[in-house]
Amino acid sequence: MATTVVLLGVVSLFTDISSEMVVAVLPLYLTAEVGLGYLAYGFVDGLYQGVSAAVRIGGGYAADRGGRPKWIAVAGYGLSAVSRIAMLAVHGFAAVTAVITADRLGKGLRTAPRDAMIAASSDPAMLGRAFGVHRTLDTIGAVLGPLIALALLALVPGSYDSVFVTSFAFAIVGFAVLLLFVPNLRTGAANARVGFRRVAREIMGARLRRPMAAAALLGVLTVGDGFLYLAVQQRDDLTAALFPLLYVGTNLSYLALALPLGRLADRVGRARVFVFGHVALLGAYLAAGGQFGGVVPTVLVLLLLGVYYAATDGVLPALVSRLVSDEARGTGIAAAQTVVALARFTSAIMFGSLWVLIGRGEALLVVGGLLICALPIAWLLLRGTETRRVTT
Numbered sequence: 001m002a003t004t005v006v007l008l009g010v011v012s013l014f015t016d017i018s019s020e021m022v023v024a025v026l027p028l029y030l031t032a033e034v035g036l037g038y039l040a041y042g043f044v045d046g047l048y049q050g051v052s053a054a055v056r057i058g059g060g061y062a063a064d065r066g067g068r069p070k071w072i073a074v075a076g077y078g079l080s081a082v083s084r085i086a087m088l089a090v091h092g093f094a095a096v097t098a099v100i101t102a103d104r105l106g107k108g109l110r111t112a113p114r115d116a117m118i119a120a121s122s123d124p125a126m127l128g129r130a131f132g133v134h135r136t137l138d139t140i141g142a143v144l145g146p147l148i149a150l151a152l153l154a155l156v157p158g159s160y161d162s163v164f165v166t167s168f169a170f171a172i173v174g175f176a177v178l179l180l181f182v183p184n185l186r187t188g189a190a191n192a193r194v195g196f197r198r199v200a201r202e203i204m205g206a207r208l209r210r211p212m213a214a215a216a217l218l219g220v221l222t223v224g225d226g227f228l229y230l231a232v233q234q235r236d237d238l239t240a241a242l243f244p245l246l247y248v249g250t251n252l253s254y255l256a257l258a259l260p261l262g263r264l265a266d267r268v269g270r271a272r273v274f275v276f277g278h279v280a281l282l283g284a285y286l287a288a289g290g291q292f293g294g295v296v297p298t299v300l301v302l303l304l305l306g307v308y309y310a311a312t313d314g315v316l317p318a319l320v321s322r323l324v325s326d327e328a329r330g331t332g333i334a335a336a337q338t339v340v341a342l343a344r345f346t347s348a349i350m351f352g353s354l355w356v357l358i359g360r361g362e363a364l365l366v367v368g369g370l371l372i373c374a375l376p377i378a379w380l381l382l383r384g385t386e387t388r389r390v391t392t
Helices: 003-033 038-050 053-066 069-089 094-122 124-155 158-182 196-204 206-219 225-237 244-268 270-289 293-313 313-320 326-358 360-383
Strands: none
Touching: 003 038, 003 069, 003 094, 003 124, 003 225, 038 053, 038 094, 038 158, 038 225, 038 313, 038 326, 053 069, 053 094, 053 196, 053 326, 069 094, 069 158, 094 124, 094 313, 094 326, 124 158, 124 244, 124 293, 124 313, 158 293, 196 206, 196 326, 206 225, 206 313, 206 326, 206 360, 225 270, 225 293, 225 326, 225 360, 244 270, 244 313, 270 293, 270 313, 270 326, 293 313, 326 360
16 A cells, blocks of 8 residues: 555545544534534534635645645645634634634545545555545544544533544644655646646546436435434434543544455455445434434444544545546546535525424434435436546
8 A cells, every 4th residue: 555545544544533533522512612503513514514615626626636645635734723723712703603614614625635635645456445545534533523622521521622622733743744745746747738628628527427416316315414313303302521522432433444345346346335335324313203212223323423424524535536537536526526515505504493493313214315315316317427537
């Protein structure tokens, strides 16, 4: 496995410790401490899911054109790190919106350049494995982050400020590893000559049209983790101190399955594994939306969410990276991620509205029913896409 992949995984490990510390307390912090309602939280969660779409394609294209994606990633990781310490000043809806927007813009800048470096430094036949290794290291951080937040809140109940300060410290460590140790890898070929119109034609061409449509269809029916965890917390009356453990459970499942499902995607097809991940997501909806609480349904929700992430998070960029030329790799990955981000933004607002109108369980069952209808359509859209590979 390329050293670059491992180093980028270490960067993501520290960054995810930082981000997941905040994510693990954010739903309760915003609804219980800041006082947002479920509809307002849906808007904030939509921002968290979708605002990165504003810069993803720009970040991917800048990485392709300059041929040095590391520096675009550096800017993105740096912006997200600064947003962690800015959480200390959050005391209202406007401040929450501003800080989360900055954080997600940073994520939007960094994700496609980082994934382009992973793809460029890996054997094309082992892309699923390479992304699986990266996501495994990433998810180790995602497991540790909520545990650290849990420990801090156990030591000083209600001390969200300590969570934000510690989160900032981990973000700085990840930023330093990227800046000092990740090689300044050149990707593509003669990228300075690649005009935006040429790249735009490629990412809007026939090769990506069907995968993009499938990703959008499934993305708009993807309910954010925060809503699922709030549903479980409301049903089972979990205390605030235990809330971060829900994130730990999902991330442990993801950690165990990211590499095996990445390898499986290389063998049986990335499209198949991607659709299978959304079948697991459907199971999570049914488990969270049911009337019966307790340990078994809750564990099932966390396990199935982990399966969903392991089967989709690294698999989609691995799929897309083989459908575009080397010169447009970063932009192609960014375009797919932008479609997903916008779809999830829409999903968060729609689901927040449904929750307010018809209730927790009913809203999850409605979205689950729509997902059942969407799955065969998505499979038809994705069939045969992996045979259309581009080489340069």
